[in-house]
Amino acid sequence: MDVFKVSGNGPLNGEIKVGGAKNAALPILAATLLTDETVVLKNVPDLSDMRFMIEILQHVGAETVQPEPGTWEITAKEITHIAPYELVRKMRASVCLLGPLVARMRKAEVSIPGGCVIGPRPIDLHIKGLQKLNCQVDIANGYVHVDASEIKGGPIFLGGRSGSTVTGTANIVMAAVLAPGSTRLECAACEPEVVDLCNLLVKMGAQIDGIGSPELTITGVDKLHGCEHSVIADRIEAGTFVIAAAITRGDVTVKGIAPKLLSAFLDKLEEAGLPMELGDDTIRVLPYEGSLKPVDVITLPHPGYPTDLQAQLGALMTQTDGISIITERIYPNRFMHVPELQRMGANIAMEGPSAIIKGASKLSGAPVMASDLRASAALILAAFAATGDTWIQRIYHLDRGYERFEQKLTGIGAKIERLHEREMPKELLEE
Ligand code: EPU
Numbered sequence: 001m002d003v004f005k006v007s008g009n010g011p012l013n014g015e016i017k018v019g020g021a022k023n024a025a026l027p028i029l030a031a032t033l034l035t036d037e038t039v040v041l042k043n044v045p046d047l048s049d050m051r052f053m054i055e056i057l058q059h060v061g062a063e064t065v066q067p068e069p070g071t072w073e074i075t076a077k078e079i080t081h082i083a084p085y086e087l088v089r090k091m092r093a094s095v096c097l098l099g100p101l102v103a104r105m106r107k108a109e110v111s112i113p114g115g116c117v118i119g120p121r122p123i124d125l126h127i128k129g130l131q132k133l134n135c136q137v138d139i140a141n142g143y144v145h146v147d148a149s150e151i152k153g154g155p156i157f158l159g160g161r162s163g164s165t166v167t168g169t170a171n172i173v174m175a176a177v178l179a180p181g182s183t184r185l186e187c188a189a190c191e192p193e194v195v196d197l198c199n200l201l202v203k204m205g206a207q208i209d210g211i212g213s214p215e216l217t218i219t220g221v222d223k224l225h226g227c228e229h230s231v232i233a234d235r236i237e238a239g240t241f242v243i244a245a246a247i248t249r250g251d252v253t254v255k256g257i258a259p260k261l262l263s264a265f266l267d268k269l270e271e272a273g274l275p276m277e278l279g280d281d282t283i284r285v286l287p288y289e290g291s292l293k294p295v296d297v298i299t300l301p302h303p304g305y306p307t308d309l310q311a312q313l314g315a316l317m318t319q320t321d322g323i324s325i326i327t328e329r330i331y332p333n334r335f336m337h338v339p340e341l342q343r344m345g346a347n348i349a350m351e352g353p354s355a356i357i358k359g360a361s362k363l364s365g366a367p368v369m370a371s372d373l374r375a376s377a378a379l380i381l382a383a384f385a386a387t388g389d390t391w392i393q394r395i396y397h398l399d400r401g402y403e404r405f406e407q408k409l410t411g412i413g414a415k416i417e418r419l420h421e422r423e424m425p426k427e428l429l430e431e
Contacts, residue, residue: 003424004392004406006383007365007415011287012250014412018238018257019045019403020070020231023308024193026093027170028200028231029053032074033062033100034174035204037226041072044231045403048396052091059087060097075226079104085111085142091400092121096167098144099174102135108146112139117372119333125158125165129172132156133179151179153220159187162330163301164214166191173198176218177206185216191302192261196232203227235261237402238283239309240377242266243316244409245285246274246292247385252412253284264305268295268313272320294322294359299329311337311378318346319385320359327354336371337378343368344382344390365390367428373401380405384414391424 020043030053032039044050046069054064054072061079066072081101088094088111101108112123127137127144132154136147153176158168169189174197176183188194190212198211204227207219238257245252246269259266259278266283269276273293275286294317299307307330317324318341328334332353342348343366347358365388370376376398383390395418398405406416421429 001393001421002395002418003421004380004395005417005419006380006390006392007388008384008386009413009415010248012245012248012252012384012409012412012414015253015255016241016408016412017255018233018241019043021045021193021196021234021236022047022049022401023166023191023236024196025050025231026053027096027167027174027193027197028229029057029072029074030096030100031174031197031200031204032057033060033076033079033097034104034178034201035224035226036075036077038073038075039204039226040228041074042070042228042230044070044072045234046070047399047401047403049091049093049400052087053094056083056087056094056097059084060101081105081107081109083110088113093167095123095126096170096174098126098130098146099171102130102146102148102151102175103178106148106151108148109143111143117336119331123168125160125168126171129156129158129168130175133172133175133183135175148175151175153179153181153183153218155184155186157186163187164189166194169194170197173201173208173216173218176220177201177208177224178222179220181220183218183220185218186214188214188216189301190214192232192235200227200229203229233257233261236306236308236374238262239265239306240312240381240402242269242283242285243312243381244384244414247316247319247381249287250285250412251287253282255282257281257283259283264303265309268297268305271295291321291360292316292319294320294324294357296325298327301330307331307334308374310334311374312381314338314348314355314357315341315378315381317357317359318348318361318363318382322359324357324359325354326357329353337375340368340375340379341382344386346382362387364388367391367393367424370394370397373397377402380416391428393421
């Protein structure tokens, strides 16, 4: 297994480019199953999660061609309706095959994804939405079995305990675009990644009104066709780079991201006193004297503060003067990075779903364990502000969602080396 050796190397400086959004590309890849014509997708990030999704598409019968890096041509002429456990277990997001299979095949058998370290990831709302579309849904032997022979549009309220669901909305929209009649979807997720999926579906011939709002009206059509689509930029990758610049007091321009996709995040950083210049598709972070101010933030569905930038903000707040409170409302257990940050010298107390961070900690390098994608990023960011070397194990989590992370950050002056575990000093390896 690979590990990262990260050494604090002072301020980061220069330009860094954002890639395509993982969480948009995954349901968009699944959406290619909705037509037997070729869909050409551009700006698809090169990540292990994409490779899992391509593998599943191939398994159900799609032809996939990669004419150049970042571009995929997918033709799903004849497909089956079964997504087996061996493939689905590798990635939770494969649940978003449910919608396209139901729409196209009028039946689906998709293995229920397993648990996840950031907390329970139920699919009850996906099931409820399908039932409201007049589908018969049964759970047996670890699979969701859907009989959609009588599928038809109708009113659906898709809200759950924590509000809207991102992949749940994706699934129900994809199921509804080929269902007879009209579907009014209330409490739909408004995340930019859902908007990007809807925009692709419209290019494929779907009729969707209210895109970007919590109320979508979908009028079913008989058939969808091929098209070309470029995946939107990854706002979470962009936010992670902004924090990398802030935590090192660097001068960094993050390119290829519309700041309006990150309003809640940028608003918090502005409140913290981080000097920034926002362009149409750039965010420049400027160096600052003294300390940033602490923040009090609660993660919420879009347009609220994104849970996927919670851990990274926590890393930054270990360095500000004062006490920050970071409350996680989407995945209350998403604090696996906290004990690792504590090992580096951070002063953080947990109080229910809130991390209370006493800032201005002197961090020092330590061997730490990545537990999930965003936790991995938070540990690397903390390592930039630490003295000495930080060794980060289980970085395969990071490779699921950050494309060429270490190359991109090395390009603006970071010191990150990808090494094999056996190159770690023996005394630092876990038992
Ligand atoms: N929920 C239910 N029932 C459901 C579905 C969700 O109660 O049927 C709850 C969840 O437990 C959670 C909340 O609703 O508390 C929101 O979950 P959501 O369904 O929106 O999450 P998701 O679609 O499974 C996507 C991203 C996550 C991101 C969340 C929230 C993808 C592939 N994943 O997950 O991304 O954290 O939305 O924005 O789009 C990541 O990239 O690191 C990541 C975990």
